[in-house]
Amino acid sequence: MSIYTQINQKGYYGSFGGAYIPEMLYPNVEELRQKYLEIIYEKEFQDEFYQLLRDYVGRPTPLYFAQNLSQKYNTQIYLKREDLNHTGAHKINNTLGQILLAKKLNKQKIIAETGAGQHGVATATVCALMGMECIVYMGEVDIERQKPNVARMKMLGAKVIPAKSGSKTLKDATNEAMRHWINNPTDTHYIIGSVVGPHPYPDMVARFQSVISEEIKKQLLEKIGRENPDYVLACIGGGSNAAGAFYHFLEDKNVKLIGAEAAGLGISSGKSAATLVLGKIGILHGSKTILMQTKDGQVVEPHSISAGLDYPGIGPIHAHLFESKRGEFYAITDDEAMKAGLLLSRIEGIIPAIETAHALAVLEKMTFKKEDVVVINLSGRGDKDLDTYINYGF
Numbered sequence: 001m002s003i004y005t006q007i008n009q010k011g012y013y014g015s016f017g018g019a020y021i022p023e024m025l026y027p028n029v030e031e032l033r034q035k036y037l038e039i040i041y042e043k044e045f046q047d048e049f050y051q052l053l054r055d056y057v058g059r060p061t062p063l064y065f066a067q068n069l070s071q072k073y074n075t076q077i078y079l080k081r082e083d084l085n086h087t088g089a090h091k092i093n094n095t096l097g098q099i100l101l102a103k104k105l106n107k108q109k110i111i112a113e114t115g116a117g118q119h120g121v122a123t124a125t126v127c128a129l130m131g132m133e134c135i136v137y138m139g140e141v142d143i144e145r146q147k148p149n150v151a152r153m154k155m156l157g158a159k160v161i162p163a164k165s166g167s168k169t170l171k172d173a174t175n176e177a178m179r180h181w182i183n184n185p186t187d188t189h190y191i192i193g194s195v196v197g198p199h200p201y202p203d204m205v206a207r208f209q210s211v212i213s214e215e216i217k218k219q220l221l222e223k224i225g226r227e228n229p230d231y232v233l234a235c236i237g238g239g240s241n242a243a244g245a246f247y248h249f250l251e252d253k254n255v256k257l258i259g260a261e262a263a264g265l266g267i268s269s270g271k272s273a274a275t276l277v278l279g280k281i282g283i284l285h286g287s288k289t290i291l292m293q294t295k296d297g298q299v300v301e302p303h304s305i306s307a308g309l310d311y312p313g314i315g316p317i318h319a320h321l322f323e324s325k326r327g328e329f330y331a332i333t334d335d336e337a338m339k340a341g342l343l344l345s346r347i348e349g350i351i352p353a354i355e356t357a358h359a360l361a362v363l364e365k366m367t368f369k370k371e372d373v374v375v376i377n378l379s380g381r382g383d384k385d386l387d388t389y390i391n392y393g394f
């Protein structure tokens with residue numbers, strides 16, 4: 001068994017991962033660790049999950065041959081259309097999987113943390129679907145910045161609780177959600193939104209998102225007669241859409257895995273989220289990974305024009321792909337991403353999320369052969385980013 005798809009019992013990808021949690025949280029995390037694999041591979045679970053992915057989420061999402069983009073970069077580019085999922089991004093694959101798991105664990109309540117509100121909305125959506133009580137912790141500053149998503153969550157029946165400590169952003173919301181979970185261990189499940197957090201979260205979230213690469217394989221076989229592309233590109237905040245797009249190609253060294261993280265205003269500007277360039281090994285949200293920190297280990301406040309990439313760490317699977325050189329990673333500035341987002345809108349008629357635009361911007365930095373098959377994971381749609389695009393100008 002491979003160390004990627006079958007991480008060890010303690011949840012390590014190479015030297016990254018694990019579960020660094022306060023003792024108070026141990027029973028909750030341990031219950032999950034012992035039961036998640038057995039539950040999610042039961043036939044009944046799989047049937048329900050796949051049926052909802054099909055009829056509720058709208059899967060399989062198309063794999064679209066982008067003719068105009070291909071012509072521009074003189075190669076064969078396919079877009080995996082996660083933007084066409086219900087709620088507009090890949091996040092629903094994971095929240096749906098986790099709420100079904102929570103039901104099997106007899107939990108009645110769901111908590112989540114959210115930064116930009118995208119994960120909060122995806123969580124509130126599945127809670128509405130399943131009739132579960134939903135509490136979303138969100139930094140007070142983010143609540144002010146992300147009003148439409150706050151309204152969506154409330155409309156879906158979720159309770160949004162402001163985190164008022166520290167910088168009043170994502171990391172403070174995460175701390176409050178953890179605290180809530182410690183105090184309510186028996187009836188509550190905590191839905192984490194990316195391949196981060198203590199084991200088994202990174203592995204569990206990667207498995208739910210792996211439906212993306214499972215479909216890419218089938219769709220490529222149908223379209224070009226082979227399952228494997230030469231390249232898979234994805235943007236990386238925590239790394240869940242990338243993990244899902246890479247998952248079934250991890251073992252196949254001929255498929256090159258390319259990640260795009262956010263360089264914000266520039267690597268050395270002091271305002272970026274380029275974790276792999278600037279970060280050092282440390283512990284963040286319960287796992288050992290690479291994160292941006294000061295000399296004395298304080299987490300550095302990240303910056304990116306896209307709220308979804310504005311995260312000071314990276315999932316342990318990607319820290320390992322980086323360290324082992326199995327993956328190749330690019331840091332993309334705000335400006336490069338905005339240009340790539342506008343280009344896709346103009347030449348393909350698809351307005352991407354600004355997160356996704358970071359992956360598209362990598363096309364400018366690489367050279368491909370004419371016959372190379374390049375799959376880009378189009379993680380989300382750009383409706384939510386319209387104000388940012390308008391302010392940037394076009």
Ligand SMILES: *Cc1c(COP(=O)(O)O)cnc(C)c1O
Pocket residue numbers: 089090091118119193194195235236237238239240241242308309353355356379380381
């Ligand atoms: C949240 C989000 C991301 C970043 O999260 P990952 O876990 O790195 O995938 C990327 N794209 C979109 C559209 C998002 O909403």
